[in-house]
Amino acid sequence: MKAKLIALMTGAAALASGAALAGDKKDGDYDWEAKVEEKFNKVDGNSDGQITRDEFLAYKAGKAEKEWDEHADAVGDDGQLSLDEAKAAHKARMEKKKKHKEMKKDG
Numbered sequence: 467m468k469a470k471l472i473a474l475m476t477g478a479a480a481l482a483s484g485a486a487l488a489g490d491k492k493d494g495d496y497d498w499e500a501k502v503e504e505k506f507n508k509v510d511g512n513s514d515g516q517i518t519r520d521e522f523l524a525y526k527a528g529k530a531e532k533e534w535d536e537h538a539d540a541v542g543d544d545g546q547l548s549l550d551e552a553k554a555a556h557k558a559r560m561e562k563k564k565k566h567k568e569m570k571k572d573g
């Protein structure tokens with residue numbers, strides 16, 4: 467059980483470290499511990515200071531549901547995502563990213 471929690475915290479730290487590295491590029495005093503704590507508290511559904519498997523899965527399910535809802539336009543009226551719709555949505559996201567990058571470069 468303890469090993470699982472350590473693995474989970476390592477995972478949470480890894481998630482936060484991605485943001486930490488991004489933050490470090492902007493300024494050197496990025497508070498990664500605060501980021502881990504913020505993430506931990508989001509996953510700790512009953513706020514008892516421990517993350518259970520169920521809390522972790524509930525957190526991930528919530529994120530997956532949010533992601534699904536965000537792509538409602540790609541899913542369309544039939545409530546199902548086809549491979550072609552998935553490809554079109556991915557292509558649109560890549561083009562949006564590319565435009566954003568170009569705008570950042572120009573401005």
Ligand SMILES: [Ca+2]
Binds near residue numbers: 511
């Ligand atoms: Ca808990």
